[in-house]
Amino acid sequence: MDAYLNIKRFVLLTLLLILTACNGRNSQQPNTADIRINAAADSTQVGQTELIITLTDNAGNPISDAAISVKGDMNHAGMVPVLADATGGEDGVYKMPFEWTMGGDWVVTVDVVLADGRTASQQFDYTIAN
Amino acid sequence: MHAPPPPKNLLNAPLLGRLLRWRWGRLFGQMLLLLAAILLLYDGFTGPPLAPENLATVIIWVHYRGILIFTLLFAGNLFCMNCPFTLPRTLARKLSLSGKRWPRQLRNKWTAIAVLILYFWLFEWLDLWASPLFTAWIILAYFIAAFVLEAVFTESPFCKYVCPLGTFNFASATISPLQITVNTPSTCKTCVGKECVNGSNQTLGCGTQLFAPRITSNMDCTLCLDCVRACPHDNVALILRHPLAEVTNANAWPRRWDLNILILVFAFTGISNAFGMVPPIYALEAWLAGVLGTNNEGIVLLLIFAALNFALPVGLGLGAAWISRALSKQSESLRVTLSRYAPAFAPLAFAGWLAHYGGFHFLSSALAIIPVFQNFLLDHGITAPGQPDWSLGPIMPLSWLDPIELGIVLAGFAASLYVLNYRARQNRPKPIGLGAQLPWIVLLLGLAVAMLIVFYLPMEMRGSAFFS
Structure with a gap:
């Protein structure tokens, strides 16, 4: 009986601690720049390709002085992501080599840091064939 | 004539034996896994939706499965031993609604086979490997299912007849090197209380209704060691065996x-x-x-x-x-x-x-x-x-x-x-x-x-x- 009560107290206390500690998640890069991000891949077959990221402001003007980092994730937990980055685009177009390491569903996350420090992020879904 | 040496009883090993026999040993392991489960539930429900970035999906579909399979190969059914889903058992038993036994027609592996197949179908259909949210729901569903079945029935039907993880572990453990047995079978013949299976006022008996001297297989054994703690004669042993000992023994399994x-x-x-x-x-x-x-x-x-x-x-x-x-x-x-x-x-x-x-x-x-x-x-x-x-x-x-x-x-x-x-x-x-x-x-x-x-x-x- 004592053991049962102890277990219950322990579980309740643990839940309370976790709920108290976990009061927010703040590492996601906030979108502070109101820009348009477009991503395209040369190929959607397994293997080497080129990712083409296009940045424009709301008026459609190209943004060429941003730093871009890309993370491509398979949808299965544990698969090593593919990373790429680029700086200094031409007419708002940034090209970078990329590799689809496996077939299947991918989520490509494009993180952008503008010259003035504002940031933006967007995800793109791809289905890659073997 | 040279008699083969008796199998080594791990319960007599210096440190390991004390840990295994420790009254709160299983509870300690279960609490650790319960904490892990709470963490996974939390991240699964509130964390990144991308599976490779979420603890629930990474730990369940990479680490749990990987560590489980190596543990079954080199030791035995240690996950069932430390399973957190059965922790609410005491509470469920207190709330016991009907006190009935699991229906006789279902006291076999057909339900377990059906649930196992259903589980693998759900895995593919819902893409569980890609969804932290669904993974968290699955964990929660295990807790609820274990609790409800424990509350409704007197024995532990969830482990023995339903749980797909248990079924996977039982089947795998048939070639694991650890097994429960008894030191002296004759002691069990004269034992009145059969506490290893019946339990007593102080201790639980075997939740899956296995009688220690008759155990020839790891099938249905959760390695909870309740039998070890319950035996008043200190006659239950945990031995190392050849991994193929069970499957080469023609009498190890019933012909069902x-x-x-x-x-x-x-x-x-x-x-x-x-x-x-x-x-x-x-x-x-x-x-x-x-x-x-x-x-x-x-x-x-x-x-x-x-x-x-x-x-x-x-x-x-x-x-x-x-x-x-x-x-x-x-x-x-x-x-x-x-x-x-x-x-x-x-x-x-x-x-x-x-x-x-x-x-x-x-x-x-x-x-x-x-x-x-x-x-x-x-x-x-x-x-x-x-x-x-x-x-x-x-x-x-x-x-x-x-x-x-x-x-x-x-x-x-x-x-x-x-x-x-x-x-x-x-x-x-x-x-x-x-x-x-x-x-x-x-x-x-x-x-x-x-x-x-x-x-x-x-x-x-x-x-x-x-x-x-």
Whole structure:
């Protein structure tokens, strides 16, 4: 009986601690720049390709002085992501080599840091064939 | 005459023995896993929706499965021993609603087989590997199901008759090196209370109703060690045995349809689970959808996995038994023939799971936990561990994985052939020759080849076959 009560107290206390500690998640890069991000891949077959990221402001003007980092994730937990980055685009177009390491569903996350420090992020879904 | 030395009782080992016998030992392990489960529930429900960035999906589909399979290989059913889902058992028993036993008609493995197949279908249909949210719901569902069944019935039907994780562990543990037994069988003959199974006022008896002196198999044993703590004669032992000791023992398993079909299903699900992640499954899905005139992936996958995981093992198992019986000219039922040979599938079946969960997913992704945990800490404002290095993952060169998987499958195949031949030769009154083993050899060879083909195909993990 004592053991049962102890277990219950322990579980309740643990839940309370976790709920108290976990009061927010703040590492996601906030979108502070109101820009348009477009991503395209040369190929959607397994293997080497080129990712083409296009940045424009709301008026459609190209943004060429941003730093871009890309993370491509398979949808299965544990698969090593593919990373790429680029700086200094031409007419708002940034090209970078990329590799689809496996077939299947991918989520490509494009993180952008503008010259003035504002940031933006967007995800793109791809289905890659073997 | 030299008598073989008695098996080493791990309960007498200096430190390990004290830990295992410790009254709160199991509770301690369960609490650790409960804390882990709470963490996974929390991150699954509130964390990043991307599976490779979420603790729930990474820990369950990479680490839990990988560590589980290696633990079963090198020790035994340690997950069931420390299972957190049964923690609310005491509360459930206090709330016991009816006090009834599990229905007699269901006291077999048919429900467990059905739930196992259903679970693997859900895995594919809901893309559990890709969804932290669904993974968290599955964890929660385990807690609820265990609690409800414990509350409604007097014994532990969830573990023995329902839980798909338990079924997987029981089937795998038939080739594990740890087993419960007794030191002196004669002591049990004169024991009045049979506390190991009945329990007492102070201690629980075996939740799955196993009587320690009659244990010849790890099937249904959760290694909870309640029998050890309950025995007033200190007569229960935890021994190290040869991994093939159980499957080479003709009397280890009852000659039941359900039990022996379970091992065949265990072997076939090992292939179909990996088949769900390679390109041909999508072609098969699209073809079947066209034939049926439906785009309902749930129905299409249900038909595929019902065929691969039940119709095929039952059909091929019975076919092999029928041919084998005809070749051996035995006048016996198909059930007896099947029971003679089905245990031989356990090593190859386990090898398939080991190659998939351990040889591929765990070895290729184990270090992914580091950036995922760093990301989790960053999410909560803890910056000390630094920025996550997402390139971490494999614990060895990826080029080593194919040879490792090949080695595991070949070892499992060789062990299965050995067990098959051993069981045939041990038949009494007359040993059975190679000819009657042939259908089983062909079936084992077919399974091993199918495993290697599936494992060597390129992975293609899609949410749906029905994409353009």
